[in-house]
Amino acid sequence: MESEKKLSEMGVVKKQKIKEKFPYLVSKFNNDRDFKLFLIVGLFTGIASGINSTVFNNFLSDTYKLTASARGIVEFPRELPGVLIVIVLGILAFLGDIRIAIIGMIFAALGMLGLGLFSPSFASMLLWMMLLSLGTHIFMPLSAGIGMNLSENGNYGARLGRYSAYNLIATIVGYAIVWVGFKYFNLTYQIAFVLASVFYIFAAFFLGLMKSKKPKKKKVTLVFKKKYTLYYCLSVVNGARKQIFLTFAPWVLIQVYHVNPPTFAMLGFIIAILSIFTRTIVGNAIDKKGERFVLSLEAIVLIVICMGYSFADYLLSPSAAVVIIAACYVIDNSLSVVEMARSTYVKKIAICPEDVIPTLSAGTSFDHVIAMSIPFIGGILWTTMGYQYVFIVAAFIAVINLFLSLKIKIN
Template sequence: MKELRIRLEKAAANRDLLFFVCTVFAASFGFTLYETSFSNFAVQRIHIRPDQYGLLESLREVPGFLTAFVMGLLVFLSEPRLAGVALAVGGLGIAALSRAHSFPQLVLFSVIWSSGLHLWFTVSPSLTLKLARERAEGRRMGQISAIGSVAVLSGIALVRILSRFAPYEALFIASGSCLLVAAFFSSFISNDLGTPDRPKMLFRRQYFLYYILVFLDGCRRQVFGTFAMFALVREFNTGLAQIANLRFLNTVAVIGAAPLAGLWIDRVGERRVLCFNYLVLSVLFLGYAFTPWVSVLYVLYFLDNVLFVFSMALTTYLKRIAPPEDVTPSLSMATTINHIAAVMVPLVGGYLWQAFGYRVPFLVGSGMVVLSLAAALQIKLPK
C-alpha cells in the first residue's frame, strides 16, 4: 500500500512538472513575440514620441510596486491558480494591443498585461522550486531556464520569419493567445503546492553599498533597455527583421556567456569583475551616444546585452557579505529598488531625449556607469 502511494505521488509530481514545463514554454514563447515587435509597432504605427515612450515604460513598471500587495489580496489562491490568473490577464492585455490606435490605448493595454505578467514573474520561480526534489533545486532552476531560453529563441525566429508579411496586430494576437494557452496548461497543475509566500524585504545599513550598486545598475539597465532599441528603430530606421536578428544573436550569446561569467566571478572576485564591467560599459554608452554608423551601433548593442550577465556578481556579492537568513529578503529589497529605477529613469530619460536629442540619455547613462565604477571600487570582501 505504501509503495502504491509513493508511485501515485511520483506520478502526480511528474504530471505537475510536465504541465509546468508546457506553461513556461508557452508563456516565454508568447511574450517574446510581443517583446520583439513592440518597439517597431510603437514607432511605425502609433508614431510615439520619446517622452511618451519614457512615460509608457514608467507606467508599465508601476504594477511591479503593487505585486506584493496584490499577492496579499489573492492569498486564498494556490500558486498554480494565481499563475493562471496572471497569465490570462497578461494574454488579454497583449492581445488587446492589436486594437490600439492611440497613445492612451497603448498605455491602458500595456498596464493591463504588465499587471498580470509581474505576478507571473514572481510566482514562476517559486513554482520551480516546489517542483524540485530536495537538494536538486539548482538543477531544476537550470532546466526550466533552458526551456525558457529555447522558447525565446523559437519566438524570435518566428518573428523573423513572419516580419515580411505578418502585421503587428497578428503578432500581438498570437502572443496573447500563447499566454492564454499557458494559463490553460497551468490549470492542470495540482492545487496542493500551496499558496505563495508574501515577499519580505530587509534593509540593513551594512548592506548600503549593495543597495547603491543595485540602484545604479538598475538605472543603467533602464537607460539601455528602454532607449537602445528605440533609438535603433526611431533614429536609424531599423526594421523588424533586423531587430529579430539582433535579439536572436544576443540571446544565444547570453546563454553561452552566463556560465563563463559565473566561473570568472568565482575565480577573480566580484570587485574586479564589476569594475571591468563598468569600465567597458562607460565606453559603450559613449559610443552609443556619438557613433553615426548603425552597423557599429549593432555591435555596441550586442556587447551591452552580453555584459548584462556580469550583474550576477551583485547577487554573489550579497551572499558573500550577508548571512543566509538575510539573503532572500535583501534580494526582495533589491527588486523594489530596481522598480524605483524602472519608474524614474524612463520618465526622465524620455523627456531629456525629447528636449535635447537622443544622445543625452546615453550620456547620462555613461555618467551612472562611472558612479557604479566608483562604488564598486569600495567593495571589501570578507576573507
C-alpha cells in the same frame, strides 16, 4: 471488491513507507518533474516575450508616431505595476507562488490580446500595456524564486541558468515568427500580439500542472532588513541603467537609423546565438566564481557599451556607426541573464528562506520606482541635447553599479 480495496490500501501503505524511508529521493523526483514542467513554462514565455520585444517599439512608432520624449513618458505607466508588485504579491500571498504565477500569465495574455484587438486609441493602448506589464512583473520575482525552490544541493545558479537557456531558445522561435511573418506573410502587429497571448495561456496551463503548495503560515509581504541594503541599492542602480537601455537603445535604432521589425528579429537571432550557451555559463560562473565577480564584470562591460552608444556617431560614418550601435544593442541584451546573480545573492545571504521572494519583490519595486522617472528625464535629455547624452548618463550609472558590486561579500 474487498480484495481490490485491500490491494488499494496496500498500495497506499507501500507509498507511505517509501516516502518515510527515502524522503530525499521522493522529494528529488517531485522537484525534477516540476522543474521539467517549469522549463516548458520557460519555453512558452520565451516565445511570447520574443514576439513582444521585437515588435513593441516599432508598434508604438508606426501606430502612434511618438517622439523621444513621449516614448519616455510611456514608461511611467508601463513600469507602474513593477512599483506596486510588492503590494500585489502581498495580497495574493495566500495562494502560493505557483498559483500567483498562473494569475500573472493570465494577466499577460489578456494584456497582449488587448494590445492586438482593442487598442484603437493611445489611451486604450496604455491600459492594456499596463495589464501586460502587471502580469510579467508578477512572474518576474516568482520565476527566480520557483526555480531556486526546485534546486538541490545549492545549485541555484545552474538551475536558473538552465531555465534561462530554455527561455532563450524559445525566444528564437519568437524572433523567427516575426522575421518570417513580416517579411513573407504580411504579418500585422495585431496578429503578432494575439499569437503572443496564446503562448502566455500555454504557460499558465503548464504552471497549473506543477505541484502547488499553499504557504503553511502567512507570508511576510514586505522585507526591509539592514542585511539586504546592498541588494536594494543594486536593484535601484540596475533599474536606472536597465531602463535607459530598454527605452532608448531600440529607439535610437528605430528613430535615427530606421531599423524595421524584421531587422530587429535578425538582431534577436544574433542575441540568441550569442546567449544560448552564455546563460548556462553565467549560471555556472555564479556557483564557481560568485556573484561579486559576475556583477562586477557586467558593470565593466556596460561602461564600454555606453561609450559605444555615445560616441559611435561622432567618430564613425553613419553606416559604421549603426553597426557599432547594433553590436552594443546585441551585447547589452545578451547580458540580461546576469540578473539571476542578484537573485542568488539574496538566496545566499537570506536570514531565513521565507525572506527570499519578499526581498526579491521589494527589490523589483525599488528597481521600478527609479525606472518610472528615468525615461522621462532621458526623453527630455534626448530632445534638448541629443541621444548621446542619455548614454553618457548611463555610463555614470554603470560606474556606480561597479562600485556597489565590488562591495558584495557572502560568508
